[in-house]
Amino acid sequence: MTRRAVAIRHVAFEDLGLLAPLLAERGYRVRYLDAGVDAIAPEGSIDAELLVVLGGPIGVYEEAAYPFLRDELAAIGARLRAGRPTLGICLGAQLMARALGAEVGPTGAKEIGYAPVTLTEEGSRSVLAPLAGTPVLHWHGDEFAIPLGAQRLAETPGFPNQAFSLGARVLGLQFHIEAEPRRLEQWLIGHAHELATAGIDPGRIRDDAARFGLALEAAAREVLADWLDGIDLGGEHE
Secondary structure (H helix, E strand, O other): OEEEEEEEEEEOOOOOOOOHHHHOOOOOEEEEEOOOOOOOOOHHHHHHEEEEEEOOOOOOOOOOOOOHHHHHHHHHHHHHHHHOEEEEEOOHHHHHHHHHOOOOOEEEEEEEEOOOOOOOOOHHOOHHHHOOOOOOOEEEEEEEEEOOOOOOEEEOOOOOOOOOEEOEEEEOOOOOOOOOOHHHHHHHHHOOHHHHHHHOOOHHHHHHHHHHHHHHHHHHHHHHHHHHHHOOOOOOOO
């Protein structure tokens, strides 16, 4: 049985990564929509069995500079109101939070590099449980508030809201578990200006990817596989 997954992509190298083969194994046919190039409308987003909203280096509040964000937020909001399976990563999670009525904004700080998240009590009982003690890849300066009715799943010392879920079918992650360690050099090149501006040595991130990449990849596959398998069993959220 072929199922359809739509992935909204904001920059070429921040793609489905480790999630792609897991989707293929479960019979999903993936269609990418490149934000700012392809039309993003509620009709196409609601119809697919799965929507994945990926990361990117802009803020959800920058609609004046990036007008496509208005259409993207409308499509995501329609999807969430319909109770359809939706996964958001970094910017994607921020867009989901904003579409659900939560505040999203800059913090004035950067969290870039590998570091663990602390799971909340709810997070320890969620699909994120395999991430306990495993450094994940952070790459953000904005943060979201937890949407009304959602569960807060993870935190770090500087960013108390790192993940949320709304029932079994909606999951937002501020951090990256989808990024393939062997392709991290694309991230270092693509975000070179941001790294230089923040005074972050790309060599440190490269070294940490070598140290933590395999463990994170194993934990990430378990998290993503469990969530994908769970959305078939989860009911509509109210």
